[in-house]
Structures are given as C-alpha cells and as structure tokens.
Amino acid sequence: MSIVIITGGSRGxxxxxxxxxxxxxxxxxLTYNSNRQAAENVVSTIEADGGKATALxxxxxxxxxxxxxxxxxxxxxxxxxxxxxFDFLVNNAGHGLxxxxxxxxxxxxxxxxxxxxxxxxxxxxxxxxxxxxGGHIVNVTSATSRVATSGVAPYASFKGGLEVLTRxxxxxxxxxxxRANSIAPGAIRTELGGGLNEEFETLLAGQTALGRVGEPDxxxxxxxxxxxxxxxxxxxxxxxxxxxxxx
Ligand SMILES: NC(=O)c1ccc[n+]([C@@H]2O[C@H](COP(=O)([O-])OP(=O)(O)OC[C@H]3O[C@@H](n4cnc5c(N)ncnc54)[C@H](OP(=O)(O)O)[C@@H]3O)[C@@H](O)[C@H]2O)c1
Numbered sequence: 001m002s003i004v005i006i007t008g009g010s011r012g013x014x015x016x017x018x019x020x021x022x023x024x025x026x027x028x029x030l031t032y033n034s035n036r037q038a039a040e041n042v043v044s045t046i047e048a049d050g051g052k053a054t055a056l057x058x059x060x061x062x063x064x065x066x067x068x069x070x071x072x073x074x075x076x077x078x079x080x081x082x083x084x085x086f087d088f089l090v091n092n093a094g095h096g097l098x099x100x101x102x103x104x105x106x107x108x109x110x111x112x113x114x115x116x117x118x119x120x121x122x123x124x125x126x127x128x129x130x131x132x133x134g135g136h137i138v139n140v141t142s143a144t145s146r147v148a149t150s151g152v153a154p155y156a157s158f159k160g161g162l163e164v165l166t167r168x169x170x171x172x173x174x175x176x177x178x179r180a181n182s183i184a185p186g187a188i189r190t191e192l193g194g195g196l197n198e199e200f201e202t203l204l205a206g207q208t209a210l211g212r213v214g215e216p217d218x219x220x221x222x223x224x225x226x227x228x229x230x231x232x233x234x235x236x237x238x239x240x241x242x243x244x245x246x247x
Contacts, residue, residue, distance in 0.1 A: 186242025
C-alpha cells in the first residue's frame with residue numbers, strides 16, 4: 001500500500017486531499033496544528049470508508065520540531081503499516097493574511113515566510129530519508145502568484161518561491177526518481193483567511209471561466225490523481241486548479 005503525508009489535513013483542501021487519496025487505496029498520515037478534533041474526524045471518515053489513516057501534530061512554522069516529527073512519522077509507519085518509508089508528501093498547511101504592503105508588519109511577513117516557504121523546505125529535508133525512491137512531492141502554491149491580487153503580497157511571493165523550489169526539488173531528487181510538482185488553486189471555499197464572504201465570492205466567480213469558485217474536492221481529486229502511476233511523467237510543473245481564473 002502506498003502512503004501519503006499531508007500537512008494541514010484537518011480542514012479545507014488538506015482534508016479533501018486526505019479523503020480522496022484514501023478512496024484510491026492510499027494510506028494517509030495527516031497533520032494538524034491546533035485542531036486535533038477536526039483531524040480525528042477526518043481519520044474517522046476515512047476509516048468508516050474502509051481506509052487507513054492516522055493524525056499527527058505538526059506546526060510547520062517551527063522547524064526545530066521537525067526531527068521529533070520525523071521520529072513520530074517513523075513510529076506511525078511501523079505501527080500502522082509495518083513500513084519504514086512513505087511514498088508521497090503533500091506540503092499543504094498554511095494560513096492567509098489580508099494586509100496591503102503599506103501596512104504589513106515584519107511579524108506577519110515572517111509568519112507567512114515560515115509557514116509557506118521555510119517550513120516546506122526544511123520539512124521536506126527532514127523527511128527525505130523516509131521518502132521511498134520513486135516517490136512524489138506535491139507543494140501547494142496559489143494562483144495569486146500568477147495574478148497580482150491586492151492585499152496578499154507576502155503570501156503570494158512565498159508561494160511563488162515555493163513554485164521555484166519545486167523545480168529545484170525535481171532537479172535534485174530526480175536521481176532517486178522522486179517527482180516534484182506544485183498545484184496552484186484559485187479561490188476555493190475553505191476557512192483560509194476567514195473564508196469567502198458573499199461579495200468576494202460573486203466577484204471571484206465572475207472572474208472565473210466556469211462561473212463559480214472552487215470546492216475542496218475540485219482540488220483533492222486532482223492531487224490524488226496526480227499521485228497515481230498514470231501521471232508518472234508529469235514532473236517539475238506548476239498546475240493551476242482554478243476553473244479558468246482570469247485568463
Ligand atoms: N482556499 C483557497 O482559496 C486557496 C487558494 C490557493 C492556495 N491555497 C493554499 O491551500 C493550502 C490549504 O489551505 P486551506 O484553504 O485548506 O485553508 P484552511 O481551510 O484554513 O486549512 C488550513 C490547514 O492548515 C493547517 N495549518 C495552518 N497553520 C499551520 C501551521 N503553522 N502548521 C501546521 N499546520 C497549519 C490547519 O491546521 P489546524 O486545523 O490544526 O488549524 C489546517 O489543517 C494553504 O497552503 C493555502 O495557502 C488555498
């Protein structure tokens with residue numbers, strides 16, 4: 001059985017990615033930051049559906065905790081799957097912030113940097129020895145890196161950095177046949193940054209060719225399918241999942 005680790009799997013896109021992966025027979029290790037109950041609910045849903053999952057605590061903004069997290073992953077792999085390695089890593093966890101450049105504080109900037117760029121970099125580094133040869137890393141970026149959207153400059157800049165980092169991962173990990181791709185969602189109905197209000201949703205739907213905002217499963221299905229062997233030759237790409245947002 002293939003095994004995936006999904007950071008931020010307790011809610012939103014991560015919860016959908018976890019459920020969609022489990023439906024395709026992939027074992028799931030999902031992480032939560034503060035919302036343990038939500039994570040346990042996702043595990044219960046997967047188990048009720050006949051899948052296998054476990055939840056671990058992880059703060060991706062705190063790289064000092066990554067060695068201990070790697071140990072916890074090792075324990076979960078041997079206890080739940082009798083395995084020493086896992087196959088897929090989805091760097092998904094994150095938070096949003098709306099604040100124009102003129103008023104962003106250094107603390108807000110550093111917080112976004114730690115979660116969206118430094119965290120995926122050093123978490124991947126820490127977990128690399130446990131990723132099986134032939135595995136796959138998926139980094140969650142954002143359509144805001146392509147379309148400048150007022151109020152999200154640091155967030156979008158770090159997502160742009162993560163997109164570049166993805167190509168470097170593909171380059172350096174290729175010798176172990178590990179693929180690396182990023183996916184860039186458009187506006188999806190989750191709790192990110194406090195969620196979408198009606199006015200914003202109408203605006204975004206009007207800017208989208210398919211005439212609506214996305215739902216978490218619009219993204220979860222793509223990620224789960226990207227992990228399959230059918231997609232084995234897709235590597236070092238940034239794939240926008242946005243229904244045709246501002247084209
Ligand atoms: N929704 C969109 O429109 C959209 C568009 C483009 C990109 N994205 C990206 O998609 C990813 C998921 O976002 P979402 O929309 O699903 O947001 P969400 O509904 O707010 O869920 C965020 C998830 O990330 C976890 N998380 C937050 N801060 C964390 C930290 N410091 N360490 C570890 N985990 C943390 C949360 O854990 P807890 O539940 O424990 O708090 C939760 O599982 C993010 O990287 C986001 O930037 C989203």
